[in-house]
Amino acid sequence: MKKFYLFLMTGIIALAFTACGGQKKNADGREAVDLTGAGATFPLPFYTMSFKTYGESHADKVSYGGIGSGGGVRNLKDGIVDFAGSDAFLSDDEMKEMKPVVHIPTCMGAVVMAYNIPGVASLSLSGEVIADIYAGKITKWNDKRLQEINPDVTLPAKDIILVFRSDGSGTTFVFTDYLTKVSENWKNTYGSGKTVDFPVGQAAKGNPGVAGIISQTPYSLGYIGSEYAFAQKLNYASVYNKRGELIKPSTESISAAAGDIPQDTRCSITDAATEGAYPISCFTWLLIYKEQNYSDRSLAQAQATVALMQYMLSDSVQSTTATVHYAPLPKKAVELSLQNLKTVTYNGQPIVK
Known part of the structure; x- marks a missing residue:
């Protein structure tokens, strides 16, 4: 995949978190990869905290640029990020202009x-x-x-x-x-x-x-x-x-x-x-493509993207929302999102087995 290094862009708030010690594989044996996201600044304090803790327990590296929801959606549409952050869900018209997108709410605010x-x-x-x-x-x-x-x-x-x-x-x-x-x-x-x-x-x-x-x-x-x-x-x-x-x-x-x-x-x-x-x-969402094989992305990148989404929905992350003045997702939102992640594919094959 063509990488878009947001943390080098002038005037953009960016985050980059990774585990230390040169670990090459995750605990589940999955290959470590770099993930790049961009979008909403509204949840940026929550993402700062959550992506940091993700990097402490995973070998994957997560970079996120706070460029606004509109910019994040454009980057996803152009296929240059693994996920986009948006406080606005995609309208029906926006959905028609893109390949199928899965909305994963991460918190309320x-x-x-x-x-x-x-x-x-x-x-x-x-x-x-x-x-x-x-x-x-x-x-x-x-x-x-x-x-x-x-x-x-x-x-x-x-x-x-x-x-x-x-x-x-x-x-x-x-x-x-x-x-x-x-x-x-x-x-x-x-x-x-x-x-x-x-x-x-x-x-x-x-x-x-x-x-x-x-x-x-x-x-x-x-x-x-x-x-x-x-x-x-x-x-x-x-x-x-x-x-x-x-x-x-x-x-x-x-x-x-x-x-x-x-x-x-x-x-x-x-x-x-x-x-x-x-x-x-409001809710705020991370947006990912339903079919993860785009822009030369590897299966490992697709698996890491889904793993990050699952992590954001976990009790351990949701329980921290109030520490940065957000609110946790309702149980129903988590259940629906986990169901929706089961529809995400790579070359047409479900990533979540």
């Missing part, structure tokens, strides 16, 4: 509304208000509608400095998918997608880029993965959910958003109607 208002440690938002802020209809922090849902907070008469993603982003997909469910104006005017023509605000690359601008810019507001808010020590808002409950993102409120999961695991869980659900929750 939250897109949080991070803000930087000096002296304001607590903020409440609603979906309608968030949509109108990003539509440019609400421009001041002390706007009447913001003040009404924050009666005990003195909000400043300052412009809201908005930040959004410049790159093709699954985080943007999750955020705008939510906005289309809570605002008819947003749905009809801007819609949802990995890239959206935001009418106001400034662009930044990746979750780290958005978090960096918010941390350095008073009176700013932006959408980021929850772990990035924790890492930068940013404040983030509680958001009213579909039931009218004011919810802070947490492992429990993210897990509460999980509903019925289809066989292929492609589903949106934003604006969930369940009690205690944080409304901007």
Whole structure:
């Protein structure tokens, strides 16, 4: 396979993890190989941790470039990576443009509304208000509608400095998918997608880029993965959910958003109607080709790719999600994913026996 060494690319967050000591085979006798992935920055802290522990117990080397979900999907489509990371499941149209793809969810997470208002440690938002802020209809922090849902907070008469993603982003997909469910104006005017023509605000690359601008810019507001808010020590808002409950993102409120999961695991869980659900929750996926013989890949690479997917679904990995502010997969999602891995083939032959 033509290797795409992401860790040499300028401006890209990259990870490379491998076991020490020159081991050439895995414990099961499988030949050690290099695996390369690229995509979403939303789960990057979780992948950093998980791929590191994988490298400590396996001879395979895993490299992952955080270039955004859109970039990861493009790399998979071009056949230059073993797997792609995406917070947005492939649409039916995208699936038609590619060879059959298997979606493997790895964890659940939250897109949080991070803000930087000096002296304001607590903020409440609603979906309608968030949509109108990003539509440019609400421009001041002390706007009447913001003040009404924050009666005990003195909000400043300052412009809201908005930040959004410049790159093709699954985080943007999750955020705008939510906005289309809570605002008819947003749905009809801007819609949802990995890239959206935001009418106001400034662009930044990746979750780290958005978090960096918010941390350095008073009176700013932006959408980021929850772990990035924790890492930068940013404040983030509680958001009213579909039931009218004011919810802070947490492992429990993210897990509460999980509903019925289809066989292929492609589903949106934003604006969930369940009690205690944080409304901007999501799954994030690793995407692999159902037929693994492409771009001169070896059987060993195919076997290693499936082994990595199985590892990400294991109890030992799922039990660590909360340590980096994500939530574990529901049991049903794990069961369906393990079933789907049994359909992955090399030269038409199942890899999982």
